[in-house]
Amino acid sequence: MIxxxxxxxxxxxxxxxxxxxxALAEGTNDTTPDTTVPVDSTVSSIxxxxxxxxxxxxxxxxxxxxxxxxxxxxxxEQRAYFYTSSRRxxxxxxxxxxxxxxxxxxxxxxxxxxAQAFFTPAPNERMRFMTRFTKxxxxxxxxxxxxxxxxxxxxxxxxxxxxxxxxxxxGCVRMRVADAKWVFExxxxxxxxxxxxSRG
Numbered sequence: 001m002i003x004x005x006x007x008x009x010x011x012x013x014x015x016x017x018x019x020x021x022x023a024l025a026e027g028t029n030d031t032t033p034d035t036t037v038p039v040d041s042t043v044s045s046i047x048x049x050x051x052x053x054x055x056x057x058x059x060x061x062x063x064x065x066x067x068x069x070x071x072x073x074x075x076x077e078q079r080a081y082f083y084t085s086s087r088r089x090x091x092x093x094x095x096x097x098x099x100x101x102x103x104x105x106x107x108x109x110x111x112x113x114x115a116q117a118f119f120t121p122a123p124n125e126r127m128r129f130m131t132r133f134t135k136x137x138x139x140x141x142x143x144x145x146x147x148x149x150x151x152x153x154x155x156x157x158x159x160x161x162x163x164x165x166x167x168x169x170x171g172c173v174r175m176r177v178a179d180a181k182w183v184f185e186x187x188x189x190x191x192x193x194x195x196x197x198s199r200g
Contacts, residue, residue, distance in 0.1 A: 094164025
């Protein structure tokens with residue numbers, strides 16, 4: 001069995017709680033129903049059969065400000081690709097999308113962003129650097145964000161997220177917190193995001 005990278009969990013655990021700030025489009029709120037989906041036999045079999053040698057290599061985002069002109073999420077690869085407006089690839093990042101096909105496929109536009117968001121029924125379940133681009137089956141917001149975590153009396157506990165390996169969310173595209181921050185800071189409202197099942 002391939003284990004999820006420990007560095008992703010360590011990054012979340014090392015983060016301190018950020019103040020609640022947002023840059024929202026009109027008519028949107030600062031809540032996102034995205035929480036843990038139990039790891040079932042389907043996810044376990046995906047993890048067991050996935051080999052990293054068949055997937056595109058991950059590349060780190062460029063440091064400093066850069067204008068992300070286009071993004072593509074490939075569900076079969078559990079990768080997100082980010083490009084300049086002239087379609088030059090600038091980053092390939094590992095992600096974990098919606099379990100049970102809950103991440104909508106199509107072409108969308110970023111409509112709002114929040115530095116801190118939370119799950120409405122359980123405000124102690126939170127996620128950092130939310131960049132929303134569509135709605136889910138139940139009308140909930142879907143977007144890129146850092147690995148979600150639960151606030152407990154003993155501190156923050158990150159949700160199990162096998163980045164680049166298997167889908168486990170309720171539809172959102174989970175990323176390392178540092179990657180989600182990069183997307184949040186460099187992707188403007190109106191940026192096109194395409195979600196596809198595979199490259200073929």
